[in-house]
Amino acid sequence: MYDALNTFQQTADWPQLRLAQMRHHLAEHIAKEVAFTPRIGQAHPESKRWRVEILDGEEWLPGGTAFTNRAEAVAHRQDLDARTPRWADGTPVRRRIVQETTQYTVKEA
Structure with missing residues (x-):
């Protein structure tokens, strides 16, 4: 070497x-x-992430990792559906894919 x-x-x-x-x-x-060319009042670039959410009772909860593109989130949901289609009591697990969008804007004091 x-x-x-x-x-x-x-x-x-x-x-x-x-x-x-x-x-x-x-x-x-x-x-x-x-x-990233900031617009007036924009502090940071807008961020977008995709998540799989799980319905637990009456509340939708994040189901793990956030993904940068939708295809990864879809693949993750399909994997979860295949591995754990039902809760321990036998009822089906309800999942959905959501897009999280975050904007940071400058607000004057």
Whole structure:
């Protein structure tokens, strides 16, 4: 391993590697700017997550992990339905998929 590292250090084109690193860094910053351009009063980008909820009596409760896309939440619900379709007393477990959306806005004091 030492020989491979030593060979790399002797043959690497360091100015070219530094330029590639700077390009990558610039691309990350440009992507962040494009991804979130705040509107007036908006403090952070809006976040959206998908969850599977379970009806427990009269109340819907979060059923575990929040997912960043709906397809993952659907797959999770299907897995839960297959593994635990009923409560211990034999009644069917009722589940639903919900989208959680969060916005942060600036409010003047």
